[in-house]
Structures are given as C-alpha cells and as structure tokens.
Amino acid sequence: MSYTICSIQFDENLAEIVKENKASVISDGTDSLSEDFKSIQNSISSIHKTSSIILKSFAPQTLSITTSNSCIDENSPWFYNNITRQSVELALKVRSVGSFILRNSSSSPNSMVLSVRVPKYIKKSLVVHYLIDYDRDGCKLRGTKKLFTTLSALIVHHSIVTENLPVALDLRQYYPESSQSKEYSDYLT
Known part of the structure; x- marks a missing residue:
C-alpha cells in the first residue's frame, strides 16, 4: 500500500x-x-x-507455508515419541550429568519435553523437565524469548551454552565417534 x-x-x-x-x-x-x-x-x-x-x-513477500512442522525432527537420536515421564527419569538417573531425552508432552499440546540429568545439588530426583513450545516459526524453551528454527538447533546451542539450563546438554552419548565430541570433550564435562 x-x-x-x-x-x-x-x-x-x-x-x-x-x-x-x-x-x-x-x-x-x-x-x-x-x-x-x-x-x-x-x-x-x-x-x-x-x-x-x-x-x-519493501513490499510484503509471500512465503509458502507447509502444514507440517519443520521444527520437529523425529529422526533425531535424542527424540523418543512414545515414552513416559517415569521411563525417562529411570533412564536418565543412571546416565551422566548433561544426558537428555526429548519427547512429546502428554499434557501440553504443541509442546515437547526436554528432560535433563542434573547434579543432585540442583534436584534430588536428578532429572529436570523443560517444556519446549513450537509452531511454524520455530521452537523455544517455555518462558524464554530465543527462537530456534529446529529442535536440533536448540539442542546443539544448549550443548555449547547452558544459558537457560543448569548444565550443558551432552551430545557425546548420541555421537560417540564424532570429532566434535572428542575435540570439545574437556569443555562438556
């Protein structure tokens, strides 16, 4: 106009x-x-x-919008579609600090849950859960402003910078032979 x-x-x-x-x-x-x-x-x-x-x-650009959510990558090794909160907690309690699992939220639509193994001084049960909201624009940890285009981007970001999490996410369990995990292993422990 x-x-x-x-x-x-x-x-x-x-x-x-x-x-x-x-x-x-x-x-x-x-x-x-x-x-x-x-x-x-x-x-x-x-x-x-x-x-x-x-x-x-400066005219408005028309973008093609797909109906499927590109934020979710269900083929990621850390994503478990049908797993309960209790099963996640049992699995993470025996893992190292920073281990995590991502799953669909059973109680909150258009949300996922990032469950993270933390030290006992942060939480006695050793596992904390964070809701991740997503829509066609991307995904973010609930209560934060930083928007990521994909869940993988959110995960990788929080494996480098703790920012809104108490510990950095540990990607080594999912990519044990990657050169990045060897190169940065001193920083992740």
Missing part, C-alpha cells in the same frame, strides 16, 4: 511541475525552456523509477 500512496503523491507533484513548466514554455515560447523542461522531466522520471524499485523491495 505504501508503494501506491507514494506513487500517487509523486505523480501529483510531477503534474504540478509539468503544469508550471508548460505554462512557462507557452508564455515565453523559447527553445531553452523546452529543453529545461525535458531535462527536468527526465530527471523526475528516473527518480520515480528508482523510488519504485526501492519501494518494491
């Missing part, structure tokens, strides 16, 4: 300039004014074209 409004205003200004210059050309009848008029008209025309190009770059 702003493109149309600007064009209308610009065209009105152009019409006023044209009227003024035509009147001066008719009254004087000199060729120099006619040349000046053509020069002004060409300048205005080139400015109008440039402003149209600039304004078009």
Whole structure:
C-alpha cells in the first residue's frame, strides 16, 4: 500500500511541475525552456523509477507455508515419541550429568519435553523437565524469548551454552565417534 500512496503523491507533484513548466514554455515560447523542461522531466522520471524499485523491495513477500512442522525432527537420536515421564527419569538417573531425552508432552499440546540429568545439588530426583513450545516459526524453551528454527538447533546451542539450563546438554552419548565430541570433550564435562 505504501508503494501506491507514494506513487500517487509523486505523480501529483510531477503534474504540478509539468503544469508550471508548460505554462512557462507557452508564455515565453523559447527553445531553452523546452529543453529545461525535458531535462527536468527526465530527471523526475528516473527518480520515480528508482523510488519504485526501492519501494518494491519493501513490499510484503509471500512465503509458502507447509502444514507440517519443520521444527520437529523425529529422526533425531535424542527424540523418543512414545515414552513416559517415569521411563525417562529411570533412564536418565543412571546416565551422566548433561544426558537428555526429548519427547512429546502428554499434557501440553504443541509442546515437547526436554528432560535433563542434573547434579543432585540442583534436584534430588536428578532429572529436570523443560517444556519446549513450537509452531511454524520455530521452537523455544517455555518462558524464554530465543527462537530456534529446529529442535536440533536448540539442542546443539544448549550443548555449547547452558544459558537457560543448569548444565550443558551432552551430545557425546548420541555421537560417540564424532570429532566434535572428542575435540570439545574437556569443555562438556
């Protein structure tokens, strides 16, 4: 809409300039004014074209939206679709600090649960659970503002930076032979 409004205003200004210059050309009848008029008209025309190009770059873009959620990657090794909270807690209690499992939330629609093994001084039961909200724009830990395009991006981010979690997520259990886990193993323990 702003493109149309600007064009209308610009065209009105152009019409006023044209009227003024035509009147001066008719009254004087000199060729120099006619040349000046053509020069002004060409300048205005080139400015109008440039402003149209600039304004078009700010026009709303149409995006294709898929109905499936691209945030969820159910093939990730840390994702367990149908697992209960109790089973997750039993599995994580015998793992090292930073171990985690991601599952669908049974009580909160459009949410997943990130369950993380933490030290006993943080939680006696050794496991804390975080809701992850997701929609077509991405996913984030509930109560935070940082949005990630995929769950994998959220997981990898929190394996490097604890930020909103009490411990860094440990990816080594899922990728034991990766060069990254060997290279950064000192930082993750």
